Amino acid sequence: MADRPADIQYTKTHEWIRIEGDIATIGVTDFAVEHLGDLVFVDLPDAGADLEAGESAAEIESVKAVGEIYAPIGGEVTESNEDLSSDQSNLASDPFGAGWLFKVKISGDPVEGLMDLATYEAQLESEAS
Numbered sequence: 001m002a003d004r005p006a007d008i009q010y011t012k013t014h015e016w017i018r019i020e021g022d023i024a025t026i027g028v029t030d031f032a033v034e035h036l037g038d039l040v041f042v043d044l045p046d047a048g049a050d051l052e053a054g055e056s057a058a059e060i061e062s063v064k065a066v067g068e069i070y071a072p073i074g075g076e077v078t079e080s081n082e083d084l085s086s087d088q089s090n091l092a093s094d095p096f097g098a099g100w101l102f103k104v105k106i107s108g109d110p111v112e113g114l115m116d117l118a119t120y121e122a123q124l125e126s127e128a129s
Contacts, residue, residue, distance in 0.1 A: 003096075006116070009072070010114065010115045012123065015069060023104070023105060024103065024104045026072060026073075026101055029096075031124055036064070037062045038062055039091055044101055047079055048076065050074075051077060051104060057102070060091070071104070073104060074104075077104055079102065081101055
């Protein structure tokens with residue numbers, strides 16, 4: 001398990017969001033990566049794409065499943081982590097840092113139910129039981 005940062009927010013579907021000014025960096029949690037298993041492909045949104053909060057924005061494929069990544073906030077994609085297209089290892093080794101997925105210039109409200117770290121970890125405990 002990676003050390004989960006306390007300065008970001010989490011979604012019920014295991015995405016994370018870090019807001020700095022009007023830019024949101026979005027990624028997927030260590031929990032999601034561990035449950036997907038061996039990763040083989042990442043499909044990220046193109047710069048300029050408009051996303052609405054809650055809509056499917058990306059996909060992560062593993063040898064056993066495809067995971068949908070949902071936008072936790074609406075806005076225009078400004079950048080995607082192109083390094084992940086050829087090497088997905090940062091998703092497992094540094095999901096909250098170098099394993100970020102894409103950045104959005106915020107133009108909408110976040111999805112309802114964003115969680116702080118304590119609430120997210122309580123959700124993980126309830127899912128495990």
